[in-house]
Amino acid sequence: MTIPENTATAAVRSSYYPASRVAVSGLFLLNGTFMGAWAPKIPEFASRLSLSESQLGLMIVCFGIGSLILMPLAGILIAHVGTSRAVRGATIAFIPTMLLLSLAPSIWTGAIAIFLFGGLTGAMDIAMNANAVEVEKSMRRAIMSSCHAFWSLGAFIGATTGGYLIETIGVLEHAGLLTVLALAGLAAVWTSILHDRPHPAETRQKVRLPMSPLPWLIGIMALFTMIPEGSILDWGALYMRDELGASLALSGFAFGAFSATMAIMRFAGDHVRDRFGAVRTLRVSTVLAIIGMVIAGFAPNAYIAMTGFAICGIGISNMVPIAFSAAGNLPGFAQGVALSVTTVMGYSGSLFAPSSIGFIAEHTSFGWVFSVLPVLLLVVLLLSKHAVHADVHERH
Known part of the structure; x- marks a missing residue:
């Protein structure tokens, strides 16, 4: 039939x-x-x-x-x-x-x-x-x-x-x-x-701060991803206007270009992760984010910086979702606890790091800050093997 x-x-x-x-x-x-x-x-x-x-x-x-x-x-x-x-x-x-x-x-x-x-x-x-x-x-x-x-x-x-x-x-x-x-x-x-x-296998005794380093390592991945994201949100427009001579209207496209490519790639990201796996997707995404941030940091004009931010948006778009999926699927942890550790660490980066970056930029420049932030993304690249826990479709 x-x-x-x-x-x-x-x-x-x-x-x-x-x-x-x-x-x-x-x-x-x-x-x-x-x-x-x-x-x-x-x-x-x-x-x-x-x-x-x-x-x-x-x-x-x-x-x-x-x-x-x-x-x-x-x-x-x-x-x-x-x-x-x-x-x-x-x-x-x-x-x-x-x-x-x-x-x-x-x-x-x-x-x-x-x-x-x-x-x-x-x-x-x-x-x-x-x-x-x-x-x-x-x-x-x-x-x-x-x-x-x-x-x-x-x-x-x-x-x-x-x-x-x-x-x-x-x-x-x-x-x-x-x-x-x-x-x-x-x-x-x-x-x-x-x-x-x-989950019945998870006893109440496990509802405490995890002693295993794994949730904290994934939390570092989220933290070191969200610091660059928050920095572009809070300081990208000011960098383009004050250091690259962009108009007020053009400077708004710093975060606009970043958020547009991020939104588009997030809708495509699940298909990419299912096709290539979380680890490979995270690694390629991190490399793209590093390339984009370096281009923005060393940009000679606002248009090149905007291009860098757009590439960075493509990269960062799926890094945090992968980290959250990995934390939520860690075996042996009470439901929600490992994820809350990762989420708190990640969001603390976007909440509190930008103010520190503003202080550093006062004594150096935003261009210098954006060109140094890829060091954090290199750490994410080194920890990327832990993203394997995000591949729930392979579990039985």
């Missing part, structure tokens, strides 16, 4: 895009949209609370502290109740934070709101990455890169619509609209989130 072509095609699509994959991709999109929408809110938040630049800097530190405190707690929660319960709880708690940021009337309430915003986005981040690992296991194929691509897409949507909506409908109305849409989106995917339980 021959299966009709349209029926066979639908079966392939449903197996490649099961409801659980659509659901976790939607959670990444939701989280990214909120993070993108935060960027155009920052000036209004600062003016409403009469914050100086240094006070705003301290507020952003509160965001980072919240993330670093609640991320490990989310990992412990996942180990006890599984990823599906953890991601549902974290998302429900996270969604109202945009309203809290918009309603905060004082510096202290603003600090609490931004602490919760940073902490709960971090907790949701851990939980949705852990759930994506479970979906990878159930599908026996890579999906992590495309999940991160949906996060990038959400951040783009949130950032590009946020300013317009704040101007046209108001600050509180913008936050209310986001909250309602997020709740509707969560309700739509609620029953499709992959249901799992703590």
Whole structure:
């Protein structure tokens, strides 16, 4: 009996895009949209609370502290109740934070709101990455890169619509609209989130900081990947404008070129990893990131630097997803704990390293910094063999 072509095609699509994959991709999109929408809110938040630049800097530190405190707690929660319960709880708690940021009337309430915003986005981040690992296991194929691509897409949507909506409908109305849409989106995917339980082979005694070096080595891979990524985000435009003579409009393309190639390659990254394996994909990606960063650091003009950042985006795009998949699949660790170690180490690089890089650049130059950062990527290359744990499709 021959299966009709349209029926066979639908079966392939449903197996490649099961409801659980659509659901976790939607959670990444939701989280990214909120993070993108935060960027155009920052000036209004600062003016409403009469914050100086240094006070705003301290507020952003509160965001980072919240993330670093609640991320490990989310990992412990996942180990006890599984990823599906953890991601549902974290998302429900996270969604109202945009309203809290918009309603905060004082510096202290603003600090609490931004602490919760940073902490709960971090907790949701851990939980949705852990759930994506479970979906990878159930599908026996890579999906992590495309999940991160949906996060990038959400951040783009949130950032590009946020300013317009704040101007046209108001600050509180913008936050209310986001909250309602997020709740509707969560309700739509609620029953499709992959249901799992703590793995029976993992005892509660293992819910502690890992003593084995492996999660920490993979954490170093994530950290040394996210420091260059955060540096391009925070300092790429300033480098092109101040040191390469780019116009204000052109300097914005520093991160634009990087993020565009990153988003495109993240949608393609799962196919590449399934075809060539995580180790080879990570190694080629790291070499491309090194080449791109060196080109940007030694660029004689803004256009060459922009090309370097674009190549770097191609390379870095799939490095963090591979590290997260590897950490989430490490055998012998409580579910979520190894992943939380890697995620906390990685995000600490993007949260705190750029300020140190700004200090170093004041005494040297951004060109010098960008040309030295590839040393960190060389360490990732040396540790790349540990990415083999990301190849879940080969497991039985």
